[in-house]
Amino acid sequence: MDQIASEYSFLDSGTSIWSRGSATREWVAHTFTNENIDQIRNTALVTANPTSRWGLGHEAEPNWPEFLERFTRWDTVEPSDFCEFDEVWRYGPTNPFSGTVMPYAVTDRAIATWRETVADRMIVHYLPPHIPYGARALAENRPLNEVEKDPWSALKNGTARERVWDSYLEELAFGLESVETLIEDIDAEKIVITSDHGESFGEFGVYAHPMLPIPPLRKVPWVETSGQGRNEHTIHLEPDTVDDNLEEQVEEQLEMLGYR
Structure with missing residues (x-):
């Protein structure tokens, strides 16, 4: 994020926090808890x-590394339990790769949800940058x-x-283009751009993002900005409520993302 911050008016560089997970499934388990x-x-x-x-609803509790079981x-x-729960991955147009x-x-x-929901806050979970x-x-x-x-x-x-690394940055920019559209359209006093986890490029002998509490995976960007409120975006996608073959869909996408 620091490396490409100068290319986007809504990005600052140098600010970070420690995530509650080193992989999405760990972040979900530590974030969306009954305590919250x-x-x-x-x-x-x-x-x-x-x-x-x-990760939610105890549908598929992962096989944690033994030492992580003690902390989770x-x-x-x-x-x-969410005010709104929109699983766009189930019905949205997909990346062929x-x-x-x-x-x-x-x-x-996200824009449609922001306009229509009564929720106090919204979490928008993109996938880029992610392999492939x-x-x-x-x-x-x-x-x-x-490569x-x-x-x-x-x-x-x-x-x-x-x-x-250049391919990784291109994938990050690919995601930020859509983030920019969101920021420009919605009227939100505070928007935070962050990540559920980082990525390891060989540090400590680790690649990708296994559930290991090491700095490359836990240290993530924290950028605060605000929405511009243009309210010009035309909604094109309506949610599909059909739930057929949900388990098969989940397994197929997790495999393509390298989790299987």
């Missing part, structure tokens, strides 16, 4: 990440190369870190 139920009941969650469904209470709320919902669709639903890094391939209308498809294997096999 009062705030959650006044929160709308608009999410591109199937892990929200996987599986005390999550149910999806119905990852099978996950496109960030512009998440923004579309397909931003440039989408723009150039071509297949993924091997974009599996950056961790590329690093381990001697690919220059700068090449992999």
